[in-house]
Amino acid sequence: MESTKFSLLTKEEVDRKWWEIGDFFRRNSLWMLMYCTGCCAIELPPAMTSAYDMERLGMGPMATPRQADVLLVTGYLSLKTLRRLIYTYEQMSEPKYVVGIGSCTINGGIYHDSHAVINQLDQYIPVDVYVAGCMPNTEAVMNGFVDLMRLIKSKKANGWKKYHKNNEWYKKNQIDSLGEVRVKDEFHD
Amino acid sequence: MIISILMGISVAFFGFVLQTSIAGVNRKIIGRVQKRYGPKWYQEFLDIFKLLSKRSVTHGWIFDFGVIMALGGIIATAMFMPITNDLMAFPGFDNFFIFVYLIAVGMLGMAMSASGSGNPLASIGVMRALTTMLAYEIPFMIIVLTIIKLTGHSSLSEIAMFQQTAVAGLEFSGTWFMIALPVGFAVAFLSLMGMLGKKPFETYIAPAEIASGPMVEYGGKQLGMLFIMHEITVFIEVSLFVHLFLGGAENIWIFLIKYFLVYTSVNLISNVNGRFKIDQVVVFFYKWPLLFAVMQAFVAIYLGWVI
Amino acid sequence: MASLEFLVIIALLGGVLAYLVGKLSKVVGASLTVLVSGFIFVSVAYFGLNGSLDASITYLPFVSFEATDLYLGTSFGILVTFIFFMVSFFNPYFVDKFKYPSLYSMFYLFSLAGVLGVFFTDDFLVLFFFFELVVWTSLFLIPLGKSKKAASWYYGFSAFGSFSLLFAIFVMRNTAGSFNINDGLSMVGGSDQILVFILLMVAAFAKLGAFPLHIWLPKVLGNSPDPVTSVFSGGLEKLGAFVAVMGLVKLAPVGPVIEAIDMALGQYLIAILGALTIVFGTLMAIRQDDAKKLIAYSSMSNGGYILVALTLLNDTSVSGALYHVLIHALASTAAFLAIGAVNRQTGTTKMSELGGMIHKMPVTYIVYLIAIISMAGIPPMGGFVSKWLIFQSVINEGMILIAIATFFGSIGSFLYVFRPLAALFLGQELPEFRKVIKEAPFFMLLPMIILSGLNIFTGVHPSVILQYINNVLAELGVTELGITTWTLSGNNGDLYPALIAVVFGVGVVIAFIIFIVLKKSRKVDLMDTYTAGNFVYTEELLHYSVDFYAPIERLYEKHINIMKDFYKGIAKKVQEFGSFVKYFFFTNKPEITVLWVVIVLGILLLWGDLL
């Protein structure tokens, strides 16, 4: 009796299986929310249209953060934009991924010494894939997306989990740089 | 009764699978038209199952209840739909008006849920959807009135049978209404484009303008359910059209071919169009389509001039 | 055996008693209306359905009632007394706000007595007497609300309708020799018949609020107190339908027959006016901001459906019309009561000022939802069955123009009934109402829940009621509608309402299963919505309720005052004509008087022998 070949799966294993199936769907249907903050956004039209045709990977643009899976940050982020970006990121439904495009999201790029532009995006929200370059080639952008799919497959694209786990650290960074995330003045009533 | 209901559920499921695949194929076709490679043909399935696997947000019980009501209403509508002459769940009760009004339950559920999300863009989208509905339904209903008056039946399968075989005693029988009422067909085709929310009339979705209108607050499973609802709605509307104008179907292959042709031609036409403003939609439908519909109805009913 | 006379006397005495008690305690006086109207409803319904209502008269002078087999009157009587009974639950809660609370209770019961008399009498003079009783008592109920002017509008149009009814009665008396209703309607003929037809239709239009005599309806329904509004919409308007049945169905068709559609000219013209009523009511309802006025215009539009259906004179149409009377009474009363409940809790019915009531008043919301589903004619509620019957007959007659109007009204009703749903109940929860609002008290919810149950029942199992309506059809001389226990057969197809309800239930269950097995959602606040990344802190900014249908309103807003301007124009012309006449006949200038004297003398001299 001790050599039972067919043992029942435990609950964790069942969950893991389901998660893997879900990952298959998620990586083949990545809907982007394009937060076109800077000049790198110019690389997206060729990536979407007939030259590189993003749709063949199952990717497509979406209108609101609730519907989207991937947050695309294309270029520099000023303080004002970062506030909105964090708000938008928190509105997305999980699992959610972030792709940072261009040098500005990595280390500030040519705006590294500006008083209004942040230097490093992953201090404030978790970034799954960076695409370096100022600005990156369209091939590089496409490659970044393929990388993201590979990461999802190997279960490494878990930035959104990090955001939950290290929420205090992220919040502290946000407050250090921004003062407060949700501003309130005469234009917001 | 139970068997009929199970049959109805399988019709609804068939409609979902069929329309989702054909929508995927159509995305590929449109991609090729635009000199792209296009997505996989099963891309729509991936999208829907992905949405169902995500963790969404909810804005209160009405937000969820509306979605359930929407999907439930549409599934119920699809259950009445005949597919071929004898493949249907409830023979004799596939009344045209059931489809027109039971579909409205789904629409109402969705509108309710969207308004319940508290987003003004959703309310604007609902307003536009209802206004568009007011525009396209009336020319369509006039043409359907003509058809029902000519055939003497309001049951879809009876109308389809009427078009398939020429019976000696019945006038006009044996020709598709697409040929018998050419003007009416054109009007109904325009209305179909409005019904499906295809491009000159997709004012209520308008992603760049009002952030996809009623769907602005949905994500995850609610959006997935609304996608399923949308696919089944399209199935109902296109097969309604097939039965009314293209003579229904003797067997399932003919149905598939007719269905594919209607949906693809709608899609191809819509892809070369821009988008109307909402008042332009109303004015458009109340100008020529309504006039032509009334002319066609008058000519066919009172003068008996049918090709 | 219950004597009708006894019930009328009960209503009148109950009114007086309610007045006296109301002087002592307002609420007790108003509660008395619940008891009296409840008693009257129960006895009318019980004995009416048994066919054992006693028509004998012992005390009341001049009054006479019909013998027991009057199905039409009984069905209307049961319906309207039911509406009075349901609405009376609201009286104790609203009576505080009125200036003359005890008078309110009295007039409420007096008008109930009037309604009973109108539906059960067989004598035209008695009918006219009770008709006037209803007009005069309800006239004093209206100004207890917001506007006194509404009462004068109501009086103006009602008087017009009453006088034309009186005139029609005299014309029929002339031919028939007695005031008996059935004799009069069947014996009148020739040019007299046309005259009677027109006069009766004027009376019906004025009471039903149909185009072009509709102007009083939204004013009265929008401005009178909430219970009165509900009674008007569900009960008193139906007097108009009753008179319309007399003129359109009991009276032989009027005018030459139009060959193409096989219909008399008189009926066709009424159908056109009914169609205009539908379109006009729909268009006006779309652009209202006051929820009560919106439902008022929808009542007008539904009155148009009843008229259109009555003109077609076949089995589906007349049964559809009578069923629509019932459905509309149930649905619009429920809607008005729901809005009344909101009004009591918040103090306003303006859609631009309210929002998010669903979180505090969920039961009221459900009641309103069911009511509007029925009103818009969506299955599985009753409205679908009546609209299905009406559409069947309209299509069968092949009347294209009328069909456009009915389809327009039916799709347009989606637009306007959704508006209060979105603006009052859904959307952002506005801060000024967040703390103070509670769900309405139980005795206000009770009638609303009963009405909702009936709305569903009429949609799921209409055969029971249509069976009864078939008796009415037989009495009216129309072919009976084909009904089995569960299905109805129209001119070109069958309907199985219960099946639709079951299938709808199955669909909802499937959707619910899909919903429940998937991952649970994260609850977020209503203010946490997509705002394109902006931070918004004020609820009003995210609440879209002002000018909801602005794009479509813009297309016709220049033409909305056509009828009002027309009446104003007529009034001005009459005034001008009056001053013209005054100038020539009643002048104090002697030369003009001399001129007239000379002219008259001249005429007498020259043609006097001919005159």
Added chain:
Amino acid sequence: MNSMTNIKYVSSLVENRFKVIKKEIVSEYQISFEVDKDEVHRLLTLLKLEGWIQLSYLSAIDWINDNEYELVYIVMNWEKPVHVQIRTRISRENPSMDSILPIFPGCKYYEREVHEFFGVKFPGNPEYAKQLILEGWDDIPPLRKDFDPRAYSDAHFAKREYTETFVNLNNEKSKQVKREKRKERIIRVRKGGKK
């Protein structure tokens, strides 16, 4: 051709009535006058009466060596296509300039912007000190020449740390001094900053 007559017209109009410190014809559609601080309001009133009805722009330039700010008002005429720049210099110590709100109500937001980025006060405009663009700014106005954006950036925004070391090839003395100063300022900001 016509445009040159417009330029002539406006320069004669201004020069006949006001003491112009410096005049410059930028192009055939643009002319610049520098006037005294006290004359700006009168000059703008005159130009508005003559048809320069639109205030296109208001900004400032920081001449740190002269210890002065230069305010630039640009007005536009829709009949005679000439942009007129009115320049005036104000002291850099406690900079203040009377608001032109009564003349051009649209200057409300320009003045707020100038106050936010340069610290110029505009008495007469009740809202000039309200926050407009920079949300929650806590340092000296950022477009002043003595503001060091790099130091601010270093103090506020985390820098990516690289494991490789890079050699600074251009290691001149003057730059070293600057770098030292910057470090001091960073420390100062970190101590004094509100955050």
